[in-house]
Amino acid sequence: MIETAASLGLLALGYLMMISAKDVIRILIALELMFSAVFLSLVPFFTNPSLVVEGNAIAILTVFASAGELLILISAIIFLDRKFRTTAIETTDVGGDVL
Amino acid sequence: MDAVVVTVLSLLAILFAVAAWASRDNFYSAIYMSAVMLTVGAVYAFHGIYSVFVLIAFIFIGAIGIITVALAATYRFLNPRKLNELWVIVVEIIAVVLAVTAGINTFMAGEFSDAFDRILPDYLTMIAFLIVLTTLLMLSAISMLRRDSA
Numbered sequence: 689m690i691e692t693a694a695s696l697g698l699l700a701l702g703y704l705m706m707i708s709a710k711d712v713i714r715i716l717i718a719l720e721l722m723f724s725a726v727f728l729s730l731v732p733f734f735t736n737p738s739l740v741v742e743g744n745a746i747a748i749l750t751v752f753a754s755a756g757e758l759l760i761l762i763s764a765i766i767f768l769d770r771k772f773r774t775t776a777i778e779t780t781d782v783g784g785d786v787l
Numbered sequence: 788m789d790a791v792v793v794t795v796l797s798l799l800a801i802l803f804a805v806a807a808w809a810s811r812d813n814f815y816s817a818i819y820m821s822a823v824m825l826t827v828g829a830v831y832a833f834h835g836i837y838s839v840f841v842l843i844a845f846i847f848i849g850a851i852g853i854i855t856v857a858l859a860a861t862y863r864f865l866n867p868r869k870l871n872e873l874w875v876i877v878v879e880i881i882a883v884v885l886a887v888t889a890g891i892n893t894f895m896a897g898e899f900s901d902a903f904d905r906i907l908p909d910y911l912t913m914i915a916f917l918i919v920l921t922t923l924l925m926l927s928a929i930s931m932l933r934r935d936s937a
Contacts, residue, residue, distance in 0.1 A: 689890060689893045689894065689895065690790070690793050690794050690797050690890060691793065691797060691830060692886075692889045692890050692893045693797070693886035693887060693889055693890030694797035694798075694800055694801060694886070696882060696885050696886040696889055697801050697804070697882055697883075697886050698800060698801065698804050698823065699882075700878060700879065700881075700882030700885075700886075701801070701804040701805060701807075701808050701882075702804070703878070704808055704870065704875065704878060705807065705808040705816075707870070708808070708868050708869075708870050709868075710868050711813070711862065713813045713817075713855075713858055713859050713862050714813055714816065716855060716858070717807060717813070717816050717817055717820045717855060717859065720820050720824070720847070720851065720852075720855060721804055721807060721820055721823060723847070724800070724820075724823050724824050724827045724847075727827050727831075727839070727843060728797075728800070728827050728830065730839075731830065731831070731834065731836075732893050732894075732895070734834065734836050734839075734899050734900060734901070735895040735897050735898070735899055736897060737897050737900065740900050740901070740902040741902045741905050741906065743902075744838065744839070744901070744902050744903050744905075744906050745906050747838075747839045747842065748842065748906065748907070748913070751839075751842045751843070751846055751847070752916065752917070752920060755846050755847070755850070755851060755917075755920070756920055756924055758851050758855075759851070759921065759924045759925075760924060760928075762851075762854055762855070762858060763924070763928040763931070765858065767931065769862070775862045
């Protein structure tokens with residue numbers, strides 16, 4: 689299916705955008721691109737009559753989980769800016785607790 | 788005809804994603820990212836899966852998308868780093884091979900159908916879930932903010 693192929697292309701572009709990012713806003717945008725790839729990859733579920741309910745449930749859970757994750761990330765970006773007055777990724781650390 | 792529309796929408800999604808990646812300005816990247824979401828939602832709408840289209844349109848394009856665009860408009864001046872061109876070519880070749888393989892090996896098992904009413908009784912339940920989720924997240928964010936400023 690064309691949708692599956694497009695979703696893999698979107699995922700690769702999201703990864704490329706992520707590794708070329710120098711600020712956390714760009715990482716947020718890259719993450720949203722990757723989530724759009726996830727949504728596109730769910731399309732085949734809706735063609736199989738025995739998997740349509742599962743596809744709907746997965747879609748709802750994915751949308752809610754990713755929306756929650758993105759909201760937390762947006763809050764974290766605002767906190768990062770309040771504390772360090774920058775959104776550059778050099779100010780973040782592995783795990784984010786030792787700064 | 789269906790395949791043509793889906794192909795055009797998928798190509799538009801890829802093109803907007805390339806534009807989001809290539810753009811140096813975070814604001815334009817966020818705009819292009821919203822356009823990608825719009826085309827993904829359009830694919831669902833075209834197939835008649837309106838429940839997922841509503842979720843994507845209201846939550847991702849409507850809420851998260853607008854916040855991201857606003858955030859990107861505030862912090863738009865850090866240029867992304869330049870990637871090695873050889874590395875980009877290798878990644879793109881692998882992505883194309885994977886995409887073609889996945890596209891050939893996934894198939895339509897039947898007609899497109901929607902089963903939202905078998906999971907949730909109505910859209911109001913889902914809206915209630917979303918309000919609860921957002922309130923819980925914002926409460927934790929406010930508590931962190933108050934602890935940080937104390």
